[in-house]
Amino acid sequence: xxxxxxxxxxxxxxxxxxxxxxxxxxxxxEIVSVIGGNGAGKTTLLKTIAGVLRPVSxxxxxxxxxxxxxxxxxxxxxxxxxxxxxxxxxxxxxxxxNLRLGALARSSGRDAGxxxxxxxxxxxxxxxxxxxxxxxxxxxxxxxxxxxxxxxGLMARPRLMLLDEPSLGLAPILVREIFAAIQRLREQGxxxxxxxxxxxxxxxxxxxxxxxxxxxxxxxxxxxxxxxNPAVLEAYLGRRSSAPSS
Numbered sequence: 001x002x003x004x005x006x007x008x009x010x011x012x013x014x015x016x017x018x019x020x021x022x023x024x025x026x027x028x029x030e031i032v033s034v035i036g037g038n039g040a041g042k043t044t045l046l047k048t049i050a051g052v053l054r055p056v057s058x059x060x061x062x063x064x065x066x067x068x069x070x071x072x073x074x075x076x077x078x079x080x081x082x083x084x085x086x087x088x089x090x091x092x093x094x095x096x097x098n099l100r101l102g103a104l105a106r107s108s109g110r111d112a113g114x115x116x117x118x119x120x121x122x123x124x125x126x127x128x129x130x131x132x133x134x135x136x137x138x139x140x141x142x143x144x145x146x147x148x149x150x151x152x153g154l155m156a157r158p159r160l161m162l163l164d165e166p167s168l169g170l171a172p173i174l175v176r177e178i179f180a181a182i183q184r185l186r187e188q189g190x191x192x193x194x195x196x197x198x199x200x201x202x203x204x205x206x207x208x209x210x211x212x213x214x215x216x217x218x219x220x221x222x223x224x225x226x227x228x229n230p231a232v233l234e235a236y237l238g239r240r241s242s243a244p245s246s
Contacts, residue, residue: 002061003028003160003191004049004080009058011041011048018044019215022058026160031182031192033206033223035199035236041215042195043085046162049193050082051075062160076105081158083149085165085195091138095129098137098148102155122151125181143174150181160191167198179205199236203227211236 004026011019018041026032036042047053049060051072060068067075072082081102089098099122103115123130126147132140137148146166153161163182167175179201186192196202203209209226211219219226226232 002026003030003063004193005059005061006045006049007059009045009048009060010056011044011053012056017056017215019048019055022212022215022217024210024217024220026191026193028191029186029189030207031186031194031205033194033196033202033209034212035196035202035209035232036212037235038197039214040212042212043164044215045212046082046164046193046195049075050080050162052082073105076156076158079157079159080162081105081153081156081160082162083153083164083166085168089137089140089145089148089152092136094134095137095140095148096133098152099155102152103157105156118155118157122154125154125184126151143170143177146170146174146178147181150178150185154185154190158190160193161185163192163194163196165195165197167196167201175201199232200227 002025007023009019009022010017022045034042034045044053048055051070051074054069059066062078062080065078067078090101099119100115103118128144129147129151132144137145140148150166166178170178175198182192182194183205194202194206203223203226206223208221209223210217211226211232219229219232
């Protein structure tokens with residue numbers, strides 16, 4: 001059974017269609033990347049899976065459970081955490097309180113001992129946050145805010161994390177740190193659907209990949225095969241291929 005299955009998904013903003021019959025799946029324990037240019041519909045896809053947006057038609061199932069059109073709080077309670085583009089941290093709240101807010105999404109395990117254990121686990125993933133727990137989130141650097149956003153999502157104890165552009169606006173050294181943390185999350189058993197414009201890094205991390213262009217899936221396969229596709233090489237990796245893709 002897939003951790004996530006999307007079939008025939010259509011999403012519109014008013015009269016403007018954004019996603020057209022999108023279909024993809026994520027298997028338990030995988031990292032699956034969705035790459036594509038600005039305006040391709042990547043963020044819309046994640047928001048629809050997370051229940052922030054309602055589809056016009058199509059079906060979304062998680063571990064066999066139909067979650068299509070369910071509200072975002074319900075989706076979060078059933079083990080799916082969205083880490084949004086732009087981080088979305090609460091700047092006037094402390095780092096500790098931001099992390100505690102992440103735990104509100106889960107349906108169980110909110111006693112003090114469990115919360116403390118999960119907080120320790122989140123800080124082990126991002127040690128830079130440990131010495132800033134009492135500071136307002138607005139005082140953190142951009143990279144630290146991204147770490148906080150991922151750690152807050154982890155506090156929900158998700159089976160599936162939806163990561164929307166986690167590298168956005170970060171220096172290369174911080175991008176490497178964030179991607180290393182994503183790899184460690186997978187090693188801890190978290191399944192990940194990653195939307196990312198830094199295609200080379202996303203494909204290097206992923207097991208499988210989908211290319212989303214103008215609201216349609218145009219290519220899918222193993223990350224290695226997708227990364228060798230001539231159109232992907234030219235459009236997203238900035239180089240040409242002299243050999244045909246396999």
